[in-house]
Every structure is written in C-alpha cells, then in structure tokens.
Amino acid sequence: MTPTDVPSLVAFLDQHxxxxxxxxxxxxxxxxxxxxxxxEKFLSAAEKGLGFCDxxxxxxVADQLYDNATVSGWHTGYRDAPVSLxxxxxxxxxxxxxxxxxxxxxxxxxxxxxxxxxxRRTLERAAAMGFGxxxxxxxxxxxxxxxxxxxxxxxxxxxxxxxxxxxGYSTIRNSVHFELxxxxxxxxxxxxxxxxxxxxxxGPGVLEAAITVDEASxxxxxxxxxxxxxxxxxxxxxxxxxxxxKWSNDYPGQxxxxxxxxxxxxxxxxxDPSDPEGLSTTxxxxxxxxxxxxxxxxxxxxxxxxxxxxxxxxxxxxISASWGIENRTTAIRAIPSGVKGTRSEYRLGPAxxxxxxxxxxxxxxxxxxxxxxxxxxxxxRGNAYEDPGEAEPLPRSLAAATEAFSRSVAAxxxxxxxxxxxxxxxxxxxxxxxxxxxxxxxxxRYFEII
Numbered sequence: 001m002t003p004t005d006v007p008s009l010v011a012f013l014d015q016h017x018x019x020x021x022x023x024x025x026x027x028x029x030x031x032x033x034x035x036x037x038x039x040e041k042f043l044s045a046a047e048k049g050l051g052f053c054d055x056x057x058x059x060x061v062a063d064q065l066y067d068n069a070t071v072s073g074w075h076t077g078y079r080d081a082p083v084s085l086x087x088x089x090x091x092x093x094x095x096x097x098x099x100x101x102x103x104x105x106x107x108x109x110x111x112x113x114x115x116x117x118x119x120r121r122t123l124e125r126a127a128a129m130g131f132g133x134x135x136x137x138x139x140x141x142x143x144x145x146x147x148x149x150x151x152x153x154x155x156x157x158x159x160x161x162x163x164x165x166x167x168g169y170s171t172i173r174n175s176v177h178f179e180l181x182x183x184x185x186x187x188x189x190x191x192x193x194x195x196x197x198x199x200x201x202x203g204p205g206v207l208e209a210a211i212t213v214d215e216a217s218x219x220x221x222x223x224x225x226x227x228x229x230x231x232x233x234x235x236x237x238x239x240x241x242x243x244x245x246k247w248s249n250d251y252p253g254q255x256x257x258x259x260x261x262x263x264x265x266x267x268x269x270x271x272d273p274s275d276p277e278g279l280s281t282t283x284x285x286x287x288x289x290x291x292x293x294x295x296x297x298x299x300x301x302x303x304x305x306x307x308x309x310x311x312x313x314x315x316x317x318x319i320s321a322s323w324g325i326e327n328r329t330t331a332i333r334a335i336p337s338g339v340k341g342t343r344s345e346y347r348l349g350p351a352x353x354x355x356x357x358x359x360x361x362x363x364x365x366x367x368x369x370x371x372x373x374x375x376x377x378x379x380x381r382g383n384a385y386e387d388p389g390e391a392e393p394l395p396r397s398l399a400a401a402t403e404a405f406s407r408s409v410a411a412x413x414x415x416x417x418x419x420x421x422x423x424x425x426x427x428x429x430x431x432x433x434x435x436x437x438x439x440x441x442x443x444x445r446y447f448e449i450i
Contacts, residue, residue: 003087006047013039013100016092020099025052025083025106026115028426029061029303030354032228034101046087049107051080057106057113057422060429068425071113071418081110089221094190095236103221112418115356119220122360122414126367131262131269134343135359136213137223138197139351140254141230142247143205146240161205162239168202180237187233193222203251213259216359223256223355245307245350246315253310253317254351258362259335261343262286271342277325278336287323287344288376289369290332290362294321294348295392296408298401299427300361305398305434307350313385318348322384322391323376329384331394348394357423364414398434402427 003009012018021042024034033056037045044050058072059065066073072081089103106114126133143162144151151159163173174181181198188195197210209230211222227243234241246253261270262282272280279287302308310317318331325334333345346362377390384391395401405411406424 003090005087006043009046009087009090010043012090016100017098018100020096022093022096022099022101023050023085023104024101025056025104026224026354026356027056028113028115028354028357028423030115030224030227030356031061032224045083045104046085046102049082049084050104052083052104052106053078054081054110057081057110060426060433064433066426066429068429069422070425071110071422081106082108086116091192092190094187095232112416113422115354116217116220118415118419119217119356119360119363122364122367123216126262126363129367129370130264131367132264132266133216133363134213134261134263134268135216135219135363136211136259137219137226137349137355137359138208138210138255138257138259139223139227139243140201140206140208140256141227141241141243141351142203142254143207143234144240144242145205145238147238148235148240151240161203163200163205165204166202167200170200173200174198184230184233187229188226191225191229193226206251206254216260216363220355220359227351227355243351245302245304245352246309252315255310255316255347256349256351256353256355256358258346258349258355258359259343260346260359260362260366262366268339268342270344271336271339273339277334278338278342279325279334282370283334283342283344284376285370285372285374286366287332287334287369288374289366289372290344290346291321291323291376291391292374293365293368293408293410294331295394295401296404296411297361297365297414298348298395299398299405299423300357301346301349301353302398302401303354303357303427303430304350304352305430307352308397308401310350311394311396317350318384318394320384320388320391320393322380322388324380324384327380327384329382330380331384331391334379360415365410368410368414397431398427399431402431 003012021037024032054072055078083104084107085102085104093099093101105116111117145160194212195209196212201208231241270283322330323332324330331348335343349358380389412420
C-alpha cells in the first residue's frame with residue numbers, strides 16, 4: 001500500500017527494509033533535482049516539509065544563474081524554498097537496493113511557479129467545471145552506443161547509434177536486443193510506469209514508448225519520471241539516450257505527444273455516438289480552445305531553442321495551429337475511438353517539453369474553449385502543410401513565442417501573472433544564451449568568405 005501519512009510511511013520503510021531515502025523536485029525545465037536524506041530527516045520532511053535551495057528555480061539546464069528572474073536570484077540570497085513531499089508518489093527504486101523515492105513540490109511564495117502546482121491548479125479548474133481529466137504521453141528518443149564522457153569528447157558529433165539504419169517497427173531489432181527491451185519494461189513497471197507500447201521508430205537507434213493512460217496528474221508524474229529514469233537505465237548499461245527535440249539535420253525530430261480526454265462520472269464525454277464523426281459538442285469546444293490559444297501558450301510546450309528546429313514542413317510536426325480528424329499533419333489530432341478511447345492528441349509536443357507544463361497548456365486551453373463555447377473551424381482533411389485552412393501560423397522561434405506568451409491575457413488568466421512573468425523570463429534568458437553562441441553553421445558559412 002502506498003503511504004498516506006507518516007505512520008504508514010514508517011510501516012512502509014520497515015516492511016521493505018529501506019535504508020536509503022531519496023527525494024526529488026522537478027524544475028522549470030522538467031529536470032529532476034534531488035538528494036539523499038537520512039531516515040530521521042526524511043521522516044521529518046514527510047511530516048513538516050523541507051527547505052530546498054531556491055536556486056533550483058533560478059538557474060537553467062546548465063546551472064547558469066538567471067539574471068532576469070524575481071522568484072530566485074542574488075536578491076533572495078538563494079534562501080531555502082519550502083517543499084512539501086507528496087507521499088502518494090512513494091515508490092521503490094528497482095535499480096537501487098533498499099531505496100525509496102518520493103516527489104515533492106514547491107509551496108508558499110514559490111508555489112505559483114512550481115510545474116507540478118501549475119498542472120494541479122489546472123486540474124482543479126477542470127474539477128470545478130465538473131470534469132475529470134485522463135491523459136497519456138508517448139515519447140520518441142534516440143539511443144546511442146555512447147556515454148556522457150564519450151559524447152562530450154566527440155563534441156556531440158559523429159555519435160554511434162545503438163542500431164544502424166532506418167527500421168521502424170522492427171521485429172528484428174527488438175528480438176536481437178530483447179534483453180534491453182525486457183529490462184526497460186520491467187524497470188518501468190517496478191517504478192509504477194506501465195508502458196503499453198514500445199517499438200523502434202524510423203531512424204538509427206530511435207525508440208518510441210507509449211505510457212498507459214491515467215489520471216492527468218499521475219500521467220504527468222509518470223511521463224517526467226520515465227524520461228529521467230530511462231536515461232539512468234541506459235547510462236547504467238553503457239548507453240546514452242536523448243529526448244532533445246531534434247538532434248540531427250538528417251532525421252525527423254522527437255515527439256512527446258500528449259493525449260487528453262475529459263470524463264464525468266467515469267464516462268468519456270468526448271464521445272458522442274450520434275455525431276457523424278463520433279465527437280461530442282464538448283470535445284469540439286475543447287479542440288477549438290486548444291487551437292485558438294495554442295500560439296499564446298506555445299513556450300509551455302516548445303520550451304527550448306531546439307524545439308523550433310522540429311517545426312518544419314514534412315517532419316511530422318505542425319507549423320500551424322490546425323486540427324483534423326485522424327490527421328497526423330495537424331497540431332491537434334482528434335481521435336474518435338469509441339466510448340473509451342475518444343481523445344485529443346496534442347501532436348505539437350516535442351519530447352523535450354516539461355510534461356507538467358505541456359499538459360497544463362493542452363488542458364487549460366481546452367477548458368477555456370468549453371467555457372467560451374467556442375466553435376472550431378472546419379477540420380483539415382488533407383495535408384496541413386500545404387493547406388492549413390483557417391489555422392493560424394505558429395510563432396517560428398522561442399523569442400517570438402515568448403513575446404506572444406508574455407502579452408497573452410488568456411495565459412495570465414489561466415496560469416497567473418507570477419508564473420507567466422517568471423516563465424517568460426526563463427525563456428528570454430534561453431534566447432539570450434543562444435544569441436551569444438557562435439555555432440558551427442556560423443563558422444562554416446562566414447569564416448572565410450564574408
């Protein structure tokens with residue numbers, strides 16, 4: 001049984017012979033930051049919370065300090081931010097003997113910018129409207145016969161893929177390497193993450209994993225933990241995985257599609273058997289909200305410079321805020337799959353997105369569409385790259401997307417001024433870090449000739 005309070009947590013620790021205790025919090029980029037704690041400190045944290053240096057919310061993925069944030073910075077003295085442990089996330093780590101792991105979230109004045117809290121507030125909004133939310137994420141990720149050291153020694157160039165060639169849905173690959181597949185499935189299952197599908201995708205060494213649908217907050221936890229511990233799983237075996245949106249000019253980018261549906265009293269309310277296409281009015285309003293507000297919340301989904309390298313025609317990623325029915329060229333794919341499976345697939349998402357923020361954006365904009373009783377445009381029936389219909393083009397860079405996000409009244413109403421201002425500051429920092437970088441492309445194009 002999962003612990004619900006400190007006495008049941010003590011019983012859990014004793015029952016499983018726990019000698020090591022690890023906690024973690026997800027930062028604004030969806031990176032898991034954590035530490036080991038003694039039993040005494042762990043139980044105290046479970047009862048009263050703990051302090052976690054607020055620098056975790058004040059630096060980027062390279063641990064470089066933001067110079068434009070107000071939530072955290074030199075002006076706060078990098079004090080401890082209050083964190084509350086969520087005992088419902090308690091689980092054993094299958095690869096660390098006698099070790100327990102628990103997720104936490106920022107509280108107090110830091111709660112408005114905590115990614116888990118952003119999603120929680122969105123789901124509370126859904127509950128107030130009478131809806132439960134189900135979600136599932138699926139990820140493409142490349143696997144390399146490299147280590148973090150060897151990849152750096154090569155400058156992340158000429159990396160050796162785990163398997164060669166373009167071989168999607170390969171039975172040969174997953175049979176030859178069945179031990180790796182079985183071990184990954186087993187370790188994820190032991191972590192409480194059920195993979196309903198795992199296969200090779202098109203590209204050397206690329207896999208796709210679909211995580212089983214669950215209540216949206218649990219789905220986000222599973223997605224975020226899957227990304228973290230898949231990397232751990234691979235590195236412990238002398239391999240390396242990446243979820244960056246696009247690592248090569250030669251191959252399509254890596255998606256992190258998000259599937260969402262609403263239910264009431266356990267019934268999927270997106271399904272309507274009387275509708276010619278099986279979509280309820282509520283689902284159409286939800287889709288209309290996702291489409292209308294997608295350009296305004298884009299940085300919550302496409303959060304890196306690299307994510308925008310994926311948004312190009314013909315690369316299985318959208319370039320406009322379009323929708324279609326069973327159409328994989330659109331940003332939103334409506335899937336009329338009967339009373340249980342009818343859902344919205346947010347195909348815009350790249351694999352490098354923070355699952356909490358991505359799902360919050362996908363769900364909150366849909367809920368707003370229901371509140372406003374929006375009517376969607378006609379669905380795109382063919383190639384959305386060639387004929388997107390009435391769809392609005394998406395911002396083509398993180399800078400442009402962040403500017404639109406900062407100005408969005410809807411984003412501020414959905415997620416709060418504090419979050420919008422902090423998150424926009426972090427994305428603007430990312431843009432500035434990129435702007436001062438001299439890339440290989442610059443040198444090859446300009447060094448001699450200009």
